[in-house]
Amino acid sequence: MTAQRRVVAEVLGGEHVHFTADEVLERATARLPEISRATVYNTLGELVSLGEVIEVATDGRAKRYDPNAHHPHQHLICSGCGAIRDVHPGGDPLAELPASERFGFTVSGVEVTYRGLCPDCARA
Amino acid sequence: MTAQRRVVAEVLGGEHVHFTADEVLERATARLPEISRATVYNTLGELVSLGEVIEVATDGRAKRYDPNAHHPHQHLICSGCGAIRDVHPGGDPLAELPASERFGFTVSGVEVTYRGLCPDCARA
DNA sequence: GTATTGACTTGGACTTCGTCCATCGTAGGA
DNA sequence: TCCTACGATGGACGAAGTCCAAGTCAATAC
Numbered sequence: 001m002t003a004q005r006r007v008v009a010e011v012l013g014g015e016h017v018h019f020t021a022d023e024v025l026e027r028a029t030a031r032l033p034e035i036s037r038a039t040v041y042n043t044l045g046e047l048v049s050l051g052e053v054i055e056v057a058t059d060g061r062a063k064r065y066d067p068n069a070h071h072p073h074q075h076l077i078c079s080g081c082g083a084i085r086d087v088h089p090g091g092d093p094l095a096e097l098p099a100s101e102r103f104g105f106t107v108s109g110v111e112v113t114y115r116g117l118c119p120d121c122a123r124a
Numbered sequence: 125m126t127a128q129r130r131v132v133a134e135v136l137g138g139e140h141v142h143f144t145a146d147e148v149l150e151r152a153t154a155r156l157p158e159i160s161r162a163t164v165y166n167t168l169g170e171l172v173s174l175g176e177v178i179e180v181a182t183d184g185r186a187k188r189y190d191p192n193a194h195h196p197h198q199h200l201i202c203s204g205c206g207a208i209r210d211v212h213p214g215g216d217p218l219a220e221l222p223a224s225e226r227f228g229f230t231v232s233g234v235e236v237t238y239r240g241l242c243p244d245c246a247r248a
Numbered sequence: 249g250t251a252t253t254g255a256c257t258t259g260g261a262c263t264t265c266g267t268c269c270a271t272c273g274t275a276g277g278a
Numbered sequence: 279t280c281c282t283a284c285g286a287t288g289g290a291c292g293a294a295g296t297c298c299a300a301g302t303c304a305a306t307a308c
Contacts, residue, residue, distance in 0.1 A: 002256065004256080005256090021295080035257085035258090036257065036259060038298095039256080041296075055183075059181050060181065062293080063184060078229065087226075097238055098213075098214070101212060102240075105200055105202065105209070105238075105243070106240045106241045109239045112217055112236050113234065113237075117229060118229050145265080145266080159286085160287045161287090162268085162286075165267075187266090
């Protein structure tokens with residue numbers, strides 16, 4: 001655990017943040033000015049493979065990193081401004097995929113992404 | 125309808141292809157050697173906004189284009205090789221999101237992406 | 249105490265994917 | 279025939295992310 005890794009982990013400390021790698025870098029730089037971009041990417045990658053952080057792909061734009069990895073949830077993304085909210089739909093989407101629709105795949109997970117407009121963007 | 129657009133539409137003619145923009149360009153070039161990358165992107169963008177083709181974001185890599193836009197379906201993606209299959213789960217994921225979890229958003233759609241390993245990658 | 253080792257970090261080059269823009273060509277109308 | 283406008287072209291550009299050689303640092307070995 002180096003200072004750099006601690007800073008990256010701290011930046012992702014909140015439960016409800018969804019930062020891009022650049023935003024993480026920006027905030028990490030504020031605390032540790034000499035941290036490099038490669039280190040931020042390396043550390044984020046490790047946190048993801050440790051299962052501490054979830055990568056959220058938001059359609060062409062930069063990936064976002066979600067530290068709320070221990071509570072299963074899905075995402076609701078605003079098509080206007082890109083804002084993300086964690087949501088908790090009912091039902092188990094994995095159970096909805098019958099074996100006949102699995103084509104021999106070993107299915108390990110499922111992501112559900114709701115899209116729409118947030119109240120601010122809907123008004124505009 | 126120009127020759128270039130016809131070629132792009134033809135390349136996406138099959139019901140079960142999921143090409144990247146580069147693969148579309150490659151196949152279009154085979155039929156019309158002087159077609160340019162910008163034209164392929166323009167045409168794909170128009171097909172998407174016409175609702176004839178769906179954009180599939182596959183996790184950091186290049187977007188894929190799915191001509192099977194008129195039959196609602198979801199995707200099963202191999203984490204190993206990136207292969208995509210169309211799948212048809214039961215249930216309606218939109219209905220699973222109660223109003224209390226919508227945070228005032230105008231929810232317009234939902235994507236469900238199953239992830240796993242295809243038989244070939246699982247064997248390796 | 250010094251040398252060695254290995255893990256981590258750095259910064260810059262590089263790649264990939266995609267967009268933008270000035271210019272060119274061509275088909276159809278005046 | 280000439281004009282006009284739309285679409286195509288290709289090259290420059292930009293964002294996001296990866297790679298790599300070199301540097302730093304701490305722990306272990308001698």
